[in-house]
Amino acid sequence: MSERSLADKRPTASKGILGLVAEPRILAWLSVVLLLAAWEFTVWAAKLNPIYLPAPSGILRALIDLFRTGGLGFDLVITLWRIFAGFAIAIVLGVAIGIWMATSERMRAVADLYIAALYPLPKITLIPLLIIWLGTGGPFMLTISALGAIFPIIINTVLGIRQCDAGLVLAARDLRANQSQIIMKVLLPSAIPSIFAGIRLGLGVSIILVVAAEMVVGKVGLGGRLFLAGQVLETEQVFAxxxxxxxxxxVVTKIQDMIDVWLGHWRID
Structure with a gap:
């Protein structure tokens, strides 16, 4: 092979590697690897005390030990149950209340006042009151999870239904559809993308509130373990x-993104 042909191939190979690295997903993971490497080197070079900043390798060992012998898997399952059980309640109630508000002037007039008062209120401030009313068991955790998600779902359901094309509603009425049929076959399908946007917002708030509540009262769960590890200065466990x-x-964000893409295709179809 001639020297010229070798020279022609080298830029192509180099360009291919650079193009692969510049691919958004690979670039994102590469940035994580570089950050962890820099973190590990900084802790090693500065000889930092693990109490203040543990190295990623130490955090990984702590994470494996917690899953193997520390019951972290059980805590994860408990936290997920609390989040998604309360979240499911919020979806059912939020969509139902949102439909009722969007289709009833009286209901909207009454509920708007309460939503305006309660939605901006930091839900974490309700934890002491909910403990007094419900104790520290399952009902308390489900309630705090549902409270985190229900308001974004209600608001986005109302918004999505009210933005429905009025011509579709008139066409359904011309076809002698009753109110229930109009809601189920016209208004609700039209509002699904907006409802899903509310669900995305609400789930994030539910996760935050459940973990915060576990830090306050939970003996099990990720929040409770996080608080206990901090109390005994187990920084590696805290990071784990x-x-x-x-x-x-x-994981939750990526699943939501896939559902969002599917909804986009569904609307096009």
């Missing part, structure tokens, strides 16, 4: 639990 929460956030 935070990593689990971060991974949970990534």
């Amino acid at each position: 639990v935070l990593i689990v929460l971060a991974i949970l956030g990534i």
